[in-house]
Amino acid sequence: MITLTKRNTTTVTPLTGPAGMTGPAGPAASADPAPSMIPYRVPPVRQLGPARLTAGLEDCRRMDLAAHRDMHGTAPAMSGEDLASLADEVDMRGRGGAAFPFARKLRAVMGKKADKIVLVNAAEGEPASSKDTMLLTRTPHLVIEGALLAANAIGAKQVVIATVAGGMGHASVSAAVEERGIGHQVRVAGIVERFISGEGGALVRSVNGQIGEPPGRKVRAVESGVNGLPTLLSNAETYAQLAVLATLGAERYADVGTAREPGTVLLTVGGSAKAPAVVEVATGTPLYAVLDACKATTGDGVLVGGYHGAWLSADAAAVATVSRQGIAEAGGQLGAGIIVPLGGETCPIGETVRVARYLAAQSSGQCGPCRLGLPDVAQSLAEVMAGSATALDELRVRAAGVKGRGACFHPDGTSRFVLSALDAFPDDIEEHLLHGTCGRPVHGVLPLPPQENEPEVRLTVDWTRCQGHGLCAQLAPDLVHLDEHGYPVFGRDTVPAQFRRMARRAVEMCPALALRVAQGV
Template identity: 70%
Template sequence: MIPYRVSQIRRLGPARLTAGLDQHRRLDLDAHRAIHGELGTESVDTLISMAEDVDLRGRGGAAFPFARKLRAVAARAGDSETVVLVNGAEGEPASVKDKMLLTRAPHLVLEGALLAAGALNARQVVVAVPSGDVAEASMTAAVAERGAEDSVRVAAIPERFISGEGGALVKAVNGQAGIPPGRKARSSDSGVDGLPTLLSNTETFAQLAVLGELGAEVYGSVGTVQEPGTTLLTVGGSAVFPAVVEVTPGVPLASVLDLCEAAVGDGVLVGGYHGAWLSAAEAYGAIVSRRGISQAGGSLGAGIVVPLGGETCPLGETLRVANYLAAQSSGQCGPCRLGLPDLARAVAELSGGSSHGIELVRRAASAVRGRGACFHPDGSSRFVMSALEAFADDVEEHRIHGTCGRPVLEMLPLPASESPEAKLVVDWTRCQAHGLCAHVAPELVKLDQHGFPVVEEGGVPPWLRAEARRAVEMCPALALRFPPTPA
């Protein structure tokens, strides 16, 4: 038995991707086949036609038509070998839907990948998962249950926010640093081992398995005409019952929030940390579908829904994530390496009540938008700018009073290793108000009217930790302390 924490499942519509998970902690091969049966093989033309009939789209965020990917790989392959690559490297901290599939329904993912591999006559299926994660153990066990070690490889890679980007994933699987390549590279042309590669995310291959099981007509009997079938949402934040929810497109977002007993409060983040905030009014009027969320002003993305509730500081929550996104830079271009820290600093200025805060944020966002070597700067700036609109009242409170009076309850999840929890601490029994710390680290320490240090709240972001240590080392009275870097 594989030990792992079971993701809670809820539904608004039929159970397809989540079928059987009410009765089983994890679907082993026998349980999977008892529920879903065993798929046959399909020609590549038939599989393309089926995907086109239901307009199957990628569920990793970009919503790229799956049939076009399949056709591109088939056309590029010719007489050469191909590879099918499952992107299970869910680097988005607010999403657990792919991890749920990999841990609880691994054979559904494998069925979809093997169906595509059979149609393409692929050399191998590669399932990329976070290194050391429970998903790695589950998928390795699933491959062994099938006796498919010769045709399926589980590739464990280091997990970062950018690790799920297609080019970064291919590089990691090929044994290189898992960072975006800096130039547009199509995996259908050259992917794993330089071969034409069909790359899509975990849920997409699970959807393909369900399509193969039901056929296009039955698959499209639920949902909307434009977006048939079901989709998975990760609902967290203020939800009393956080869960992975399988829904049919077309249901109101309010119904999903009610199902999980989530208080909207100031707004809802939709689409994750490269997504956008919706105000409470926009969220209550939104429909769950790519089109519906877009009309509300957001992006469904990878199906992330984080209601904020009304007890936490919205601007403080936004600052935590802005700091995290800045630290996730691959360091390949100025807009990412320098621009995202500038954007986070501007949000900090706004949160602290700077009269020029809004203009600083807009200027910093404009400096990175459309100029990065990958999509990370664009997505990060969208996230921050949407907060200015959705939380206009809170922004005004901070501008006038320097705070909204609410604590930051950390409703938005961050990896423990990336959360800026380390703080500068002043030993008041030693401090003699030399003021040197404020000169060494002006973004972290201010001086009060008597010349004593006032340490900024919210912890020390990763890119300022070197300055924090210098301030500690140079304090004449040895009055500053900062936690050491973990080994």
């Protein structure tokens, strides 16, 4: 059983910062208990309406334990059923994107007789999201409080907080665990950041010391998660919301927001925003009010829900409200709360092509829809951008063809993102088909990770060993075919990222040890 520990520590660190970016302000900044842990610049926050998760952050860059207790108090200990009933009262849903009812997940883990684990998903693989980083960096004890509350309720033996290794959040939450003196109960797991690293199965594999990619078959964390134990897996914001709910109670928690979706939600607003920030808003807030607060220009449209979300046209965005229901009625999905206004200076289709190519490269290459379908979808969209009407029909077929057929939801999300661009930007599509361009450059408004100079990978053959077994062509049909004599011929000069796993398997299985992998920049 995990117990809550209260220790008297240091005070909050005041701040002010230029252009909405927070940082230390004068002598008070030296009060930070671990200045090397918290960088000068941290994710800025804004509030529209009452602040819950971000309460107090307008005056400080990071809350230590004492400041957290002063601001939020201590969540009362609760039984598993009492906590589930409380979550049911406000219909609390997971904030990682899938919006799964938290109480249902909690009860599923409670029913297991084995040892249990609580897993906090703070691995933001989405380049356009920073709310998890904000929570871990600026108010880590709120996340820890919610995780400990859940752990006590279900009798979990350990809490694991998974975040990007070496990132701001990793350092901050590690310091918070040390500050509480609960390192024997709470483990901070640093994982490699990729787009798919936050997918549930991929996250569990990373925490278990395996390659951080989906397992290829559906494995529910409540059945077999961390170390093979029943695991309560939810997003960092979900646990922070849980702590606030338990402290306030259902009635006070529901004082803000809509009757159907009470409370607040965290949004990461970027793109064309001149004052990008993580914004806490009451559900039901008009989307245009959020954009105005961040000095954002809608332009051609707004991406909602991230790179597995959907584009909203400017007209749809103008009437949308911030809630699962409100965004769905506008034609999108709230997902993990990512809001990217496009502005009017960049090419919408060009921006979508950039991300489609990135998503194709982020595939783990485990199934045909990812390995073959996503690169084809990205290529067809690029051809549409260049003016090919034939490619437009081909794109619709290819994007529809990957849906529902993957080993995880990556193909479905990518398809939704690409197809939504066709609906949101019909005038821009028409310009490209007529003229091969809309006349605007691609400014890179949608954020992507910096390109790494990874060495190129090639397949080679040691011809003194090759006996023409042909197994390589069976194992890697996208890379190798056989000539008229049954010997391998490579169809590509280099091995794309999504095919590298396939290439390694072919090399490992070559009976003559003739197939090799060569690297070179």
